[in-house]
Amino acid sequence: MKAVLLAAGLGTRLRPVTDAVPKCLVEVAGRTLLDTWLDALAAAGVDEVLVNTHHLAEQVAAHVAGRTAGPLVHLAHEPVLLGSAGTLVRNREFLDGEDMFLVLNADNLTDFDLRVLVDAHRAGGDPEGAAGGAVATLTVFRTPRPSECGIVEVVDGRVVGFVEKPAVPRSDLANAGMYAFGPEVLEEVPEPLPRDVGFDLLPRLVGRARAVSIGDSWFLDIGTPQALERARAEWGARASA
Structure with a gap:
C-alpha cells in the first residue's frame, strides 16, 4: 500500500520556528512530525510513501536519507507549490496500479490508528451499495470551532455535505x-493547478464518500507556536505515561 504525506507547506503560521526548520521536521517529544507519521504509516502496512517538499527541501532530503527503517520514502520537490490536490495529480505515476492509497497532512499530530481508516475504507463498500470500496473515506472529529475547519455533514456514514471553513x-x-x-x-x-483537497476535491466527492470518526484519539493541528507548545506538553506527557 502507498501513501502521500503532504509536507511542502511554508508553515507561515508557525513562524519564527519555520524560518529555519521545515514544518515536517519540527520536533515533538524528541521526534520529528515526519518520523512520527512514517512510523504510523509503517504500522498501518504502508510500504512506500511520497513526501512532497518545497520550503527548506534540502533539510527534508538529508533527514530522509538518514532513516534506516520504515517505509520506502520518495521525495517530490515542488519548485512552485501545486496545492494538496495538485500534488496527487502530478504524482499519478506513483499511485498507478493502487486500488487505494492514503493521503495525510504532515502538520497534524495524532495517535489515531491508521489501520482503522484502512479497514473502514476496504469494508465500507460504495455509498450506493456496490462492491469495491467507496471512492473516498474521510476521518472526522468533533470541533468546538467549526468555522475554522473543513466541516463535514454525515448521514448514516455517508458524506452528504462538505464546506471548507464555513461562515x-x-x-x-x-x-x-x-x-x-x-x-x-x-x-x-480540475485544472489548472494549484488545487486544494479541501476547497477543490472534497466538495466533488459529496455523496460518494464515507466518514470514519477518530473517536477519542488525541489530535492537534500543529499550525501555530501556541499549538506546538501544547503538543509538546500533552504529547510528551502521553509518551511518558
Whole structure:
C-alpha cells in the first residue's frame, strides 16, 4: 500500500520556528512530525510513501536519507507549490496500479490508528451499495470551532455535505486531514493547478464518500507556536505515561 504525506507547506503560521526548520521536521517529544507519521504509516502496512517538499527541501532530503527503517520514502520537490490536490495529480505515476492509497497532512499530530481508516475504507463498500470500496473515506472529529475547519455533514456514514471553513457551519464534524482514496479521485481534480483537497476535491466527492470518526484519539493541528507548545506538553506527557 502507498501513501502521500503532504509536507511542502511554508508553515507561515508557525513562524519564527519555520524560518529555519521545515514544518515536517519540527520536533515533538524528541521526534520529528515526519518520523512520527512514517512510523504510523509503517504500522498501518504502508510500504512506500511520497513526501512532497518545497520550503527548506534540502533539510527534508538529508533527514530522509538518514532513516534506516520504515517505509520506502520518495521525495517530490515542488519548485512552485501545486496545492494538496495538485500534488496527487502530478504524482499519478506513483499511485498507478493502487486500488487505494492514503493521503495525510504532515502538520497534524495524532495517535489515531491508521489501520482503522484502512479497514473502514476496504469494508465500507460504495455509498450506493456496490462492491469495491467507496471512492473516498474521510476521518472526522468533533470541533468546538467549526468555522475554522473543513466541516463535514454525515448521514448514516455517508458524506452528504462538505464546506471548507464555513461562515455558518451546519455541523461540528471537522475534517481531520487523513484520507483513504480510490484512484478515481484523481480524475476529479480540475485544472489548472494549484488545487486544494479541501476547497477543490472534497466538495466533488459529496455523496460518494464515507466518514470514519477518530473517536477519542488525541489530535492537534500543529499550525501555530501556541499549538506546538501544547503538543509538546500533552504529547510528551502521553509518551511518558
